Amino acid sequence: MNVWEATQARLQVVFRDFDNVILAFSGGKDSGVMYNAAIAYMREHNITKKITVLHLDYEGQYAATTDYVTEVMTSNLDIVDPVWICLPFAAACEVSMYQDHWKPWDPDKRDLWVRDLPDVPGVIHTGNVPEGFPAYDGVWDYTVQQQIAGWLHRRSGAERTAVLVGIRTQESHHRYAALHRKDRAEASMLDGRNWTSKKGDGVFNVYPIFDWVTEDIWTANATFGWSYNKLYDLFHLAGVPINDMRVASPFRGEGQESLKLYRVIEPETWAKLVGRVNGANFTAIYGGTSAMGAKDIKLPAGHTWKTYANFLLSTIEDDEIRAGYLRKFRTSARYWTVKGGALPKDAADELRASAPEGTEFLGEPADNRKRRVPYEVVRFRRYPDDISGVSDFSLIPTYKRLVITILRFDHSCKYMGFGQTKYEMTKRSAAVEKYREIL
Structure with missing residues (x-):
């Protein structure tokens, strides 16, 4: 069984054993493949009950990413319920000594926003937060996503909700260890399946493509003609190796390497990013040098x-x-x-x-x-x-x-x-x- 066949078998379990499905969509290559695979499975098996596509918008990002997210969140609406979050949650900031997080879409910083709010159905912002929606202001993004998943689960009246997450163990030793630990409790998984993880009462994270590698992602896109974030094409033209391409919040550690590319690919966006978070310009210039702990860092004289x-x-x-x-x-x-x-x-x-x-x-x-x-x-x-x-x-x-x-x-x-x-x-x-x- 290859990874595509294994993913089909996992999706069969998802749509058979869960009465509510949420797909966590970031706009990157992995969540893009997860989205396309789920939609293709639903079309092939005539599944008409809608799934929720949940996107947390980090405000500061490439226009190509916004374009791709917009494409996904406005397509397949006969089987997709889009939930596009533009709220001031807390996002990790690893470009500044003075702050460990920043808040996208902070209404107090509206004059510094990198871009305007998207004007499409499904967007949730500070002006239209639904009744009963979980706390979000200054709450960490991972917590917000889990709490929103719980809220969507309760709102749907479902007995069991699957949150499809497009992560791969190749990307992280922590992810590999988390899924393959022999001492994982049976209660934390669905029927002993290591690609599932219970996150709350009736809510499970599900990782159907956990065993894919980067080459599988692009093979699938080419084989099935799936759409993807065209930012990856720009990364390729810029000489970025496929295993180093990241679509992440530019102020996270994972996004630091691509931060400097904003100046070339989208100078207008870059100018706004510099004004949005303290330290962005410094990190783009010195992120690969000893000034930020890279290369051959030297010990100052007189110090251990x-x-x-x-x-x-x-x-x-x-x-x-x-x-x-x-x-x-x-x-x-x-x-x-x-x-x-x-x-x-x-x-x-x-x-x-x-x-x-x-x-x-x-x-x-x-x-x-x-x-x-x-x-x-x-x-x-x-x-x-x-x-x-x-x-x-x-x-x-x-x-x-x-x-x-x-x-x-x-x-x-x-x-x-x-x-x-x-x-x-x-x-x-x-x-x-x-x-x-x-x-």
Whole structure:
């Protein structure tokens, strides 16, 4: 069975076992294929009950993305109910030291909006929010999407709702681990299917294309003649490799590499982005340099990486952002010096030659997680300042890695191996007061 046949089998389960279907549509290549595959299945099997296509609009994006979203949200309306969200939810901001999030469509910033509200059916904005709609102002985007899915589930009166999400495990180790963990509870899946995940009472996220690779996406588009976001054509002309093409909010970490392309592809949009969020221009210019933790970052004279990390933290004026870094660092320190962290066996073998005194190599992990390659648990006596000799530096816990995380404005600490939480920065003054003791 190839991935297309497997997806057809999964869609059969979806339309058989769920009485309400929502499709999360971002405007990118994966959600585009998910949309086209679902519509094709419905047409082939004469399914006439509408599905909801849910789109969270991040305001700041390429015109090509807006054009594609508009095409999708105004097509197939005999079997599609479009829900286009243009509300001031919180979106991650990794281009600024001063803010960990920004709010698209913030009515207080209307004069700075990158573009006008879309004028098509299905758009929900601050002027027409339906009764009973969940809280959204300043609420993180992932939380908003889940809450809207729950609201749509209740509104439909359905017994069971499937939220089709076009994500692929090739894109993220966290996604792979989340779907393949052997210790996942049966109650968190539908009938033991690892491509389903229960998110609420009667609501499941479903990942029908989780095992596709990038080449499968473009093979499907070419084979079936499906429409897609033409921004990818512009990326191709700009020399961006297919595995590096991202359609994401430009202020997220995933969108930083394409941020500089706005200046060439859409200079008018670029000018508005610069005025919309502090730090956009700086990141576009220096995002690939040592100024933001890339390439060969140099340690300032008279500093260790630990003292340099302390210095950088002292320059962050926002208490919540500083506390967020410290909270993640404290978790990392406890993990690697108390419990011990799992490294790929190849990295652990490289580490043996340069590991600090007292480092323990504790053998295979005792958990039941399914891993692609062999792993070994390593425990440090104290958190390392820096370690050389390991090919993938980002795998090893060091103060240098913390410095790079801060320089990249990586508020969710993905570079340190953390998955993003729904709301990273909460008010915890105790952590702020004690941060010098933690380091």
